Amino acid sequence: MNKWVLIAIVLTLCSAYLTAYTFKAYTVATSHIMDWNEETWWRTTPSGSLFPWPKEPGMLEALSKLNEVDLFIYKYLIKSSALVILSALIWIFTSLCIFKAVKRLSYGILRPEDPS
Numbered sequence: 001m002n003k004w005v006l007i008a009i010v011l012t013l014c015s016a017y018l019t020a021y022t023f024k025a026y027t028v029a030t031s032h033i034m035d036w037n038e039e040t041w042w043r044t045t046p047s048g049s050l051f052p053w054p055k056e057p058g059m060l061e062a063l064s065k066l067n068e069v070d071l072f073i074y075k076y077l078i079k080s081s082a083l084v085i086l087s088a089l090i091w092i093f094t095s096l097c098i099f100k101a102v103k104r105l106s107y108g109i110l111r112p113e114d115p116s
Contacts, residue, residue, distance in 0.1 A: 004101035
């Protein structure tokens with residue numbers, strides 16, 4: 001198997017996962033996380049999670065603090081839109097790898113092997 005085909009397959013899977021993660025993380029963050037008094041809180045308790053997969057918090061109406069990992073993801077990846085930008089960049093890179101793989105495969109199919 002051509003290495004570009006393998007790279008394209010792996011990058012496609014990673015890109016799809018990152019896109020799904022980004023969508024779910026933004027959905028959870030916009031509806032369940034709030035900034036108040038210069039601190040970041042879950043609106044309800046028990047706390048939700050943004051890692052490894054975004055999970056909504058419980059139903060009790062009480063504030064609960066974000067843990068360090070969730071706070072990092074929220075402040076530096078979600079609020080700054082870095083997650084969306086990273087997702088777009090990885091899709092661009094994936095598209096280039098797919099293009100390169102298709103080009104290599106079509107070049108190999110159209111050019112017969114040397115019998116010698």
